[in-house]
Structure formats: structure tokens, C-alpha cells
Amino acid sequence: EVQLVESGGGLVQPGGSLRLSCTASGFMFSNYWMTWVRQVPGKGLEWVANIKQDGSDKYYDNSVKGRFIISRDNADNSLYLQMNSLRADDTAVYYCARDMGEVSIQLWDSWGQGTQVTVSS
Amino acid sequence: EIVLTQSPATLSLSPGERATLSCRASQSVSDYLAWYQQRPGQAPRLLIFDASNRATGTPARFSGSGSGTDFTLTISSLEPEDFATYYCQQRSDWPPLTFGGGTKVEFK
Numbered sequence: 683e684v685q686l687v688e689s690g691g692g693l694v695q696p697g698g699s700l701r702l703s704c705t706a707s708g709f710m711f712s713n714y715w716m717t718w719v720r721q722v723p724g725k726g727l728e729w730v731a732n733i734k735q736d737g738s739d740k741y742y743d744n745s746v747k748g749r750f751i752i753s754r755d756n757a758d759n760s761l762y763l764q765m766n767s768l769r770a771d772d773t774a775v776y777y778c779a780r781d782m783g784e785v786s787i788q789l790w791d792s793w794g795q796g797t798q799v800t801v802s803s
Numbered sequence: 804e805i806v807l808t809q810s811p812a813t814l815s816l817s818p819g820e821r822a823t824l825s826c827r828a829s830q831s832v833s834d835y836l837a838w839y840q841q842r843p844g845q846a847p848r849l850l851i852f853d854a855s856n857r858a859t860g861t862p863a864r865f866s867g868s869g870s871g872t873d874f875t876l877t878i879s880s881l882e883p884e885d886f887a888t889y890y891c892q893q894r895s896d897w898p899p900l901t902f903g904g905g906t907k908v909e910f911k
Contacts, residue, residue, distance in 0.1 A: 727905075
């Protein structure tokens, strides 16, 4: 069974940093693109960043480019999101998600349960 | 950036009724349009991909249609578990990958 478990969320002050983790199991992690999607409570979904199987390609939404860094450790079956210079509008539930196929499809058929990030003083 | 506009924002229906949800793209996305369902407190779930293909486990009462800029998700007869929020998503031209604002299907 595919499982994705996020961790690392919490309360942080504006300008601070946080590192989210997503631990994968039940599939060959190194074979899939992985993605972070966020959702402001009560609002819609927003794609944040994605990363290729070997980490050689990474893409970001403009709203986080230059502040967030996506990375992965295939030996540890883990996906990360380093979030720096956090702002109030980064407050959201952050989901990690797995691509549907082993090529770049950019559809997500497996999701974690999400981790809440709150940026507030 | 491709903007996806969903309508209506809220759909008030009763179990057994037919639901028709719309997603319009600001430019052609060919058939690279997906639909997700999100129940309260849960992660999204992929329902339909490439406009009309049901994902694994999607019941047959869900169908998708359209191409180019106009797409429809139809639920032929609403079951109680279908009352949720639905999002469309395009993968035609990225980054960024974009979602629509969502349509909430609520009990009438």
C-alpha cells in the first residue's frame, strides 16, 4: 500500500524557516516525480513545487521561488521542502503527492494527510 | 499561466440528482485536464484524468468530457459520499501546474 506521511509543520514567525519532510513507503520512491501542494484552510489547492526522480530537475511556483527548496533522498525514501523567509500568506496545509506514473505525468494519485504550517507572530 | 475557472462555486443538490460541474481554461489545455475530489478533512483524490479517463477506483457514475478550453464533470446520480468539493487541474503548460478554484457540491 502506498503511504506518504508528512511531518515538520508548526507555528513559525514571519521571516523564519521550516523544513517539511514526507516519508514514502509501499512503492519504489526513486521511480517517481514528487510534488508539494498546499491549501489555505477553507480555500483551494495550490501547486508549490515538484522534483524529478533523480533530483536533477526542480520547478517552483513563482510565489515561493527563491524562498523554498525542494529536495529528496532516494536512499531514505524521503521528500523535503525547506521553507525560508516565511510570510503570513504561506500559512496552509502542505501535502506531498506522488505522480501517477513513472514518467512525468503531473497528476497525483497518492497524497499524504498534510501538515499544517502557520506563519504568525 | 493558465487560469482555470470553475462554475458554479456551489451546487446545492439532493441525493440521486445529476450534478454538472464546469471548468474553463484561459487557453487551450488540449485534453490535459484532471478532476479531483476532496472531502472535508481529507486529502484530494484523483477522479478523472486527461478529460475523460476514470482513475483507478473511480465509480462509473463519474464522467468527464471536453477538450480545449471547456470541460465538464458529471455525476449521474449523487450518492451521499459524493457531497464534497471538486477541483480541476491542468498539466498542459507548466510551470506552474494550476488548479481551478473548486466547486462545492452540498446537500440541498
